[in-house]
Amino acid sequence: MNPFARELLRWYDHHGRKDLPWQHPRDAYRVWLSEIMLQQTQVVTVIGYFQRFVQRLPTLASLAAADEDTVLALWSGLGYYRRARFLHRAAQLCVERHGGELPRDLDALMALPGIGRSTAGAILAQAYGLRHPILDGNVKRVLTRYHGIAGHPGESAVEKRLWIHADGHTPAERTADYTQAIMDLGATLCIRSKPACLLCPHATTCVAHRDGLTAMLPTAKPGKKIPTRALAMLLLRDAQGRILLEKRGPQGVWSGLWSLPEATDAEAAPAAALRLARVGQPDALPAFTHVFSHYRLDVSPILFDHAAPLAAVADRDDRRWCSPGELAALGLPAPVRTLLDNLPEISP
Template sequence: MTSTLAAHLLPWFDRHGRRDLPWQAPAPEGRRDAYRVWLSEVMLQQTQVVTVIPYFLRFTEALPTLPALAAASEDQVFALWSGLGYYRRARFLHRAAQLCVERHGGELPREFDALAALPGIGRSTAGAILAQAHGLRFPILDGNVKRVLARFHGIEGLPGTAPIEKKLWEHADAHTPRERVADYTQAIMDLGATLCVRSRPLCPACPLSEACIARREGRTAQLPTPKPSKVLPTRHTTMLVLRDTGGRVLLQRRGPQGVWSGLWSLPEAPDHDSAWRLAQNHAQLDDAQALAPFVHVFSHYRLAVEPLLFDGATAHPAIADNQTLRWCAHDEWPDLGLPAPVRSLLETLVSA
C-alpha cells in the first residue's frame, strides 16, 4: 500500500499538481524559503488557497522576512491579517517570529522539536515546513490529508479523536517517501484540495481510485466520519458607531480574552438602552439611527449584531485617545486590525 500511494501520486503531481503558488518560489540558494512556507501553512489552516493568495502576497510585500514580522507591531500584523479570521493564528505567528529572533538567530529552527514547540506550530505544520523548505522526511496530517488517508484506508471514526488520529499518523508516516518529500507533501495536499474533496469527490480522475477502499466500497460520502451536527447558539449584541462631524469613528481595542482579542472594533452593549448610556459616556449626541442588522458566524456560535449609528457625536474633552479607545479617520483604518464584519460595516457607511 505504501508504494502504491506514493508511486501513483507523484506522477499525477508531475502532470496536474500546483507548482505556481507564490510560496513555492525558490529562495536564491535554490530551495523554498522556510518563512514563506510557514506563513502559507498557517494561512491555509481552515482557509482555501484561492482566498489565501492575495493575503499572502500583501503580507509578504509588507513583511518579507521573519525578522521583519518579529519587528512589526501587533496592529500592523492584525491589519495585514484582517479578513482571514481565526486571529489567534496571527498572534501566534507574530510571537513565534519574535521567539525565533530571540532564540534561533532570526530563522525558523531546522530541528523538529524546536520548531514544533513554537506557538501555533504543531506536528503537522512543523513537518510541512521541514519537508517543503528543506526536503527532510517528515509526515504531515492536515485536514486534506486526513480525508485522503481515511478514504484510502477505509478508516471509520472521528479523525479528531486520539485513536483515529494515531492511526492516521501511522499511515501518513508510512506513505511518506524518502525521495521527493517536498513534492509528495504538496501532492497529497493538492489531491485533497482538488479531487478528494469533502462532498462529491472526483474519483474517476483520482490516481488512487483503484486502491481506495472508500471508492471500492461506495463509502466516500461516509468517510471520513463526519462530526455530529449541532445547532449553533445565537448571541446578541449592539454595536455603537459613534461618528463625529469630521467623519472619525470611535474604536475600542478588545481585551485579551474572547473572539477578536486584541483587535480594534466598535464599542458594544447588550441592548439599545445600555448602548445609549455607553455612548453618552464617550460623547455628546443628539440621536441614533438603527442600521441594518447582520449575523456573523463563528465556529461555535452565531453573533447577531444590531448596529446603532450616533452621527455628529462630539467627543467629551475628558475622553482622550488611549490604549483602548481612539477616534479614527477613514484613512487610518487600513493600518489597524479590524474584524472583517466591522470593517465592512464601516466601509458601507463611508460609501453611503
C-alpha cells in the same frame, strides 16, 4: 518508493499546483506563513493575503520587528486571529533563540507557538526536503477514504492510525513535492462532497471508492447546536468623519483587535453612547449575523452621526477616534471592517 507515493507523484507532475506564490521561492519563512494562513482557510482566499503580507513583511526578521497592529492589520479578514499573534510571537522567539531562522528540528519547531506536528512537518518537508509526514484536514480526508477508516478523524485513536499511514506513505525522495501533492489531491479531487474519484490516481486501490463509502467518510463530527448571542455595535462618527474605536482585551474573540463600542441591545445603545460622546438621535443600520466556530453573533449596528467627543473620554492606548484613512493600518475584525467600508454618507 511506495506505490501510493509513486502514483501520487505521477499525478502531481501533470496536475499538481506548482505556481502558488509561496513556492517561489519555497523558503522556510514563506512555507511557514502559508501553512498558518491555510489553516481553516482555502487557497483561493489565502493567495491575496499572503502576497500583501510578504510585500510588507518579507522576512522572518521583519515580522519579528513589526508591531502587533501591523501584523493584525495585514491579517484582518482571515479570521482566527490567534494564528497571527502566534505567528508574530514565534518569529520573535526565532530571533531570540534560533539566530533569526526557523529551526530544522521537529521538536524545536513544535515548541514555537502555533506550530503543531503537521505544520512542523510541512515546513521541514517543503522548505528543507526532510522526510516528515503531514496530517492536515485534506490529508486526513484522503487517508481516511483510501484506507476505509471509520470514526471522526479528530478522535485520538483515529488520528493515531492516520499518522501511522501518513508516515508510511511519505517517501524519502521528492518529499517536498509529495507533501504538496497529497494536499493538492485533497483540495482538488478528494474534496468533502462529490469527490472526483474517476480522476484520482488511487481510484483502483481506494477502499472508500471500492465500497461506495466516499459520502460517509470521513465520519462527521457528532453534531452540537451552537448558541446565539446578540449585541449592538455603536458607530460614533464625528463631524470630520472619524469613528470611535476601542481595542479589545487579551481574552475572548477578536482579542487585540480594534473594534466598535458595544451595548447589550439597541435599546441600551443611546445610554451607552452618551457615556462616550455627545450624541443625537440614533440611526439603526441593517442587522447581520456573524458565525464563529462555537457560537453565532447577531449584531445590531447603531449609527450616531455628529458625535462630539467628551473631554473626559480622551484618546488613550485602547480607545481612539480614527479617520477613514487610518483604518487600513489597524487590525479590525472582518465584519467590522465591512460595516465601516459601507457606512452611508454623514447625515446633514
